[in-house]
Amino acid sequence: MTTVLAPVEGAAVGLAAVPDPVFSAGMVGPGTAIDPLREPGMAVAPIAGKIMKLHPHAYVIVGDDGRGVLVHLGIDTVQLKGEGFTLLAAEGDRVRAGQPVVAWDPSVVEAGGRSPVCPVVALDAVAGSVWGVAAGTVHVGDELFRWH
Template structure:
């Protein structure tokens, strides 16, 4: 039996920008690693895409964060900004809904960086692999900057 689906062995950059170590993300909940492994991206743009093909498993009511799970059980949480839940969705627009299948590179969320910054928040995009994921974030790219679709995290 042939299986045309490739297994998820990498998480692609969901947005272009400067890569920052998780420990340097300006939020102790993320930087401590308690929410899982990953990194932050200081964005150069305002559109987030799916880092692999899978199913949207969570969309926050405030539209600033999305969870995606691949067919082979890899989970990723993409969280736009720090404390942006306080914005109650202002400046955010999710382009997907829970339960929706998405393809790698498909746009899933748009946001207004200026509104985030004007509200006094960091616009860093945090890419996390929760402890419940079937694979762990093994190695974050050493590139200082990524383009959308570059390999961001190699998985164990």
């Protein structure tokens, strides 16, 4: 079993609340989403492992068990070309759960007309393998869901 931690602070709202059909329909995988606080903060590693992909607006961490978790900071944020995001780690780095990966400001994302909602997805997971999904307020490092 893999315990996935909240990478950002805010309200766990579920994937159905993500304003992007690829995420909201679960096409990327099961998980949940966090509507973040509108203030500058750090997005952290939801699991311990290796950063396999790192973009300013999104990252994938793969644990020693081969399971990957995607954190996407906002929707359509790739269009920002990194503006408003500061990388705190590098692709290929090993990170511990809760270690800061990206600094960002959700209010800047929202001011630019984009949703700051953050999908957190268990990649290549089968339907029903994610349970114990948090609801309501979550703090960085709180348990967000379990993957078995």
